[in-house]
Amino acid sequence: MSRRILVIEDEEKLRRVVQLQLQSSGYEVELAATAEEGVLAAERADLVLTDLRLPGMSGLEFLERTHAVRPGLPIVMMTAFGSVETAVEAMKKGAADFLVKPFSLDHLAAVVAKAFEMLSLREENKRLKEELGGRYQLDNIVGRSGAMQEVFGMVLRAAPTRATVLLAGESGVGKDMIARAIHYHSPRKDKPFVKINCTAIPENLMESELFGYEKGAFTGANMTKPGKFELADTGTVFLDEIGDVPLPIQVKLLRILQEREFERLGSNKTRHIDVRVVAATNVDLRRALEEGTFREDLYYRLNVLPINIPSLRERREDIPYLADHFIRKHAAELGTAELEISADAATKLMAYHWPGNVRELENVIERSLVLATGTTLEAADIRLDLAPRSRSAATAGTSVDGLFLPEGMTLDQYEETIIKEAMRRAQGNKSQAARLLGLTRNALRYRLGQMGMETGPDTDV
Ligand SMILES: Nc1ncnc2c1ncn2[C@@H]1O[C@H](COP(=O)(O)OP(=O)(O)O)[C@@H](O)[C@H]1O
Numbered sequence: 001m002s003r004r005i006l007v008i009e010d011e012e013k014l015r016r017v018v019q020l021q022l023q024s025s026g027y028e029v030e031l032a033a034t035a036e037e038g039v040l041a042a043e044r045a046d047l048v049l050t051d052l053r054l055p056g057m058s059g060l061e062f063l064e065r066t067h068a069v070r071p072g073l074p075i076v077m078m079t080a081f082g083s084v085e086t087a088v089e090a091m092k093k094g095a096a097d098f099l100v101k102p103f104s105l106d107h108l109a110a111v112v113a114k115a116f117e118m119l120s121l122r123e124e125n126k127r128l129k130e131e132l133g134g135r136y137q138l139d140n141i142v143g144r145s146g147a148m149q150e151v152f153g154m155v156l157r158a159a160p161t162r163a164t165v166l167l168a169g170e171s172g173v174g175k176d177m178i179a180r181a182i183h184y185h186s187p188r189k190d191k192p193f194v195k196i197n198c199t200a201i202p203e204n205l206m207e208s209e210l211f212g213y214e215k216g217a218f219t220g221a222n223m224t225k226p227g228k229f230e231l232a233d234t235g236t237v238f239l240d241e242i243g244d245v246p247l248p249i250q251v252k253l254l255r256i257l258q259e260r261e262f263e264r265l266g267s268n269k270t271r272h273i274d275v276r277v278v279a280a281t282n283v284d285l286r287r288a289l290e291e292g293t294f295r296e297d298l299y300y301r302l303n304v305l306p307i308n309i310p311s312l313r314e315r316r317e318d319i320p321y322l323a324d325h326f327i328r329k330h331a332a333e334l335g336t337a338e339l340e341i342s343a344d345a346a347t348k349l350m351a352y353h354w355p356g357n358v359r360e361l362e363n364v365i366e367r368s369l370v371l372a373t374g375t376t377l378e379a380a381d382i383r384l385d386l387a388p389r390s391r392s393a394a395t396a397g398t399s400v401d402g403l404f405l406p407e408g409m410t411l412d413q414y415e416e417t418i419i420k421e422a423m424r425r426a427q428g429n430k431s432q433a434a435r436l437l438g439l440t441r442n443a444l445r446y447r448l449g450q451m452g453m454e455t456g457p458d459t460d461v
C-alpha cells in the first residue's frame with residue numbers, strides 16, 4: 001500500500017515539481033494551496049510537507065492544530081533561506097524535519113524517506129511495546145525464561161541491521177524459528193527467505209546449489225540455473241548446519257560474506273548480491289576450528305552477532321508455557337478439546353531432561369493429545385521417549401565414576417570403536433553418524449581419514 005503525502009505550498013510551480021518528484025518515487029500525493037485547505041486533507045495523509053510561510057494560517061499554526069488531533073503525523077517544513085530560525089522552532093514543536101528552499105529533488109527524496117523510516121521505527125516500537133506489556137514477544141515463539149528473553153532481545157536488536165548472525169544450540173531448541181523471526185522482523189521481510197540445509201546437500205552438488213550454474217558447465221547441465229544465493233537476493237539466506245560445509249565451499253562463502261560477490265559454475269561473470277546471512281550450528285564450531293575442518297576467517301565473519309539458544313533443560317520454567325502452547329496448537333489441528341494439564345503431568349514434564357529439546361516436547365504433547373481420554377491431560381497420558389540416547393545420557397550422568405576405558409584399550413582405539421559403531425548404526429551415512437557423535441560431517445571425515453577409513457567424496461544425505 002503506497003504512502004500518501006500531503007503537500008501544502010502556495011507557489012504553484014514548486015507545488016507541481018514536488019508533486020511530480022514524489023509521484024515518481026511511488027507516493028500518492030495530495031495538494032493544497034493553503035493551510036486551511038490542508039487541515040482537512042491532513043486526516044488522510046501519512047506525511048505532510050508544508051511551506052512555513054503561507055497566506056492565512058502559517059505552517060507553524062498548521063503543525064500545532066494538526067498535532068493536537070494526530071500527534072504522530074510526520075510534518076516536514078519547507079522554509080525560505082532567511083527563516084531557518086522559524087524552522088528550528090518548528091522542530092522544537094514537533095516537526096519531523098525541514099527543507100531549506102531552494103532544495104534539490106534528491107534532498108527532498110532523502111528527507112521524505114528518512115521521515116518515513118522514523119515513522120515505521122516508531123510504529124514498530126509502539127506495536128512491540130503494546131504487544132509485550134514490558135516483555136519481549138515474538139509471534140508464536142514461547143519463552144518466558146530469562147535466557148530466552150535475552151535471546152528475544154538480541155533478535156529484536158539484530159533484526160533491523162544487515163549484520164550476520166550465528167545461532168548456536170542443540171537440535172530442536174528453535175534455531176529455525178529464530179532465524180525466521182530475524183527475517184520477519186527485518187526490513188527484508190517482504191523479500192525472499194531462503195533456507196539452505198548444508199547437511200542435506202551432497203558435497204559434490206553444493207557449489208552448484210549455492211551459486212548456480214551455466215548451461216554446459218558440467219555433464220547434465222542442460223540449462224542455466226541460478227543458485228540459492230541468487231534466489232535470495234535482497235532477502236535473507238539461512239545457512240543451517242554451517243559446520244557441514246566442505247572446506248572448498250567455505251572459501252566461497254567467505255567471499256560472499258566479505259564482498260557480496262560470486263560466480264555461477266561455468267561462468268566467469270562476477271555477480272553482486274545483497275543478502276543478509278543467518279547461520280546456525282548445533283555443534284561447537286570452535287572444536288572444528290582446532291581440527292582445521294572449519295576456516296577461522298569464515299568463523300569470525302559469521303560470528304558477528306552470536307546468539308546462543310539454551311537447551312530446554314537449562315530453562316525448565318518455559319516447559320509449562322510451551323506445553324500449553326502446543327496443546328492449543330495441536331488441539332486446533334486435531335480438532336480435539338484444549339485440555340488442561342494436571343499438576344502431576346506438569347511435574348512429569350518439568351522433571352524430564354529433554355534430549356530432543358522443544359521439538360521432542362512438541363512431539364510428546366501431540367502424542368499425548370491423541371491418547372488422552374479425559375478432560376485434563378494426566379501424567380499417565382504422557383509417554384516420554386526412552387530412546388537409547390537419552391538412557392545412556394542419563395546413565396552417564398549418574399555413574400560417571402564407574403565409566404572408564406575397557407581393559408587394555410587406549411583412548412584412540414576406543415574412539416575408533418565408537419566411530420565405527422556410529423557408522424554401522426548410521427548404515428554408512430556420514431551425516432547421520434556425525435549427528436550421533438555430536439560432530440560435524442567434516443570433523444567425522446577428518447577422523448575417518450586418520451583411521452584410514454575415508455571413502456572419497458561424500459554423496460550421502
Ligand atoms: N520457543 C518456541 N516456541 C514455540 N515453538 C518452538 C519453540 N522452539 C522450538 N519450537 C518448535 O520446536 C520445533 C523445533 O524447532 P526448530 O526451530 O526446528 O529447532 P532447531 O532448528 O534448533 O532444530 C519446531 O516445530 C518449532 O515450531
Ligand SMILES: [Mg+2]
Pocket residue numbers: 172175176240
Ligand atoms: Mg533446524
